[in-house]
Amino acid sequence: MKTVAVINGPNLDRLGRREPEIYGSFSLDDLKSRLKSEATGLGVSLQFYQSNHEGALVDLFGQLADGGIDGVILNGAAYTHTSVALRDAVSASGLRVIEVHISNIYGREAFRKHSYTAPVCEGVITGLGLNGYSCALQHLAQ
Secondary structure: OEEEEEEEOOOHHHOOOOOHHHHOOOOHHHHHHHHHHHHHHHOEEEEEEEOOOHHHHHHHHHHHHOOOOOEEEEEOHHHHHOOHHHHHHHHHHOOOEEEEEOOOHHHOOHHHHOOOOHHHOOEEEEOOOHHHHHHHHHHHHO
C-alpha cells in the first residue's frame, strides 16, 4: 500500500474561518475526511501534517524522506512564496511532491505569483479548491 503525506503550511488550520471568500467554508478537518475517503478507494494510506512554523516543515521533509513515504501533497501556503529553506527541503528529500493551492495564486497579489517550491515539485495544481488535493492524490496513487 502506498503512503502519501498531506502537508499544509501556515494559517491553513484556520480554513473555514479565514477569508472564506477566497478559501471557501470548509475546514481542515473537512479536507482530511474527504481525502481519507478518497484514499481508501485508491488503496492509499494518508498521513496529515499542518504547521505554522517554517522549521517544523523543513524538519518534516527530512523525516518523511527517511520514513518510506511514497509521495507528498504540499500546500506550503505563504512559505511557497518566501521560503528558500522549504524549497531546499523539498529538493533534498527526493520525494515525489505535488504542490497544491486552494486559490488561484496567479489571480491574486503579485507576490503570490512566484513559487520557490514549484521548480522542485513534480507538478503544481492551483485554483481548484479541495479538488486540487484530490487530483494530486489520484496522481500520486498511480
